[in-house]
Amino acid sequence: MRVHLDEPKCVASGQCVLAAPDVFDQRDEDGVAILLDETPAGDLLDGVREAAAICPAAAIRLVAE
Known part of the structure; x- marks a missing residue:
């Protein structure tokens, strides 16, 4: 499975980081999510x-490979 993060849609709530800290993080300057692992185990x-x-913000999409 591949993870797609639409950064421009992100509202910096941080919920993704709480749910999957090995896959998502947040930028220090504005809190927008960043994707650490596009194809997590x-x-x-x-x-x-x-x-x-x-x-x-519905900024995360999962795509089956």
């Missing part, structure tokens, strides 16, 4: 799915 996918579901 299987054990991280539950957190990534949760991050996508709770993102208030």
Whole structure:
């Protein structure tokens, strides 16, 4: 599974970082999310799915490969 983060849509809520800290982080200057791992391992996918579901800006999209 591939993770796509639409940074311009991000509202810097940080929910993705809380749900999947090994996959997402936030920029120090503005809090916008950054993607650390575009193709996370299987054990991280539950957190990534949760991050996508709770993102208030719908900025996270999961793409099956």
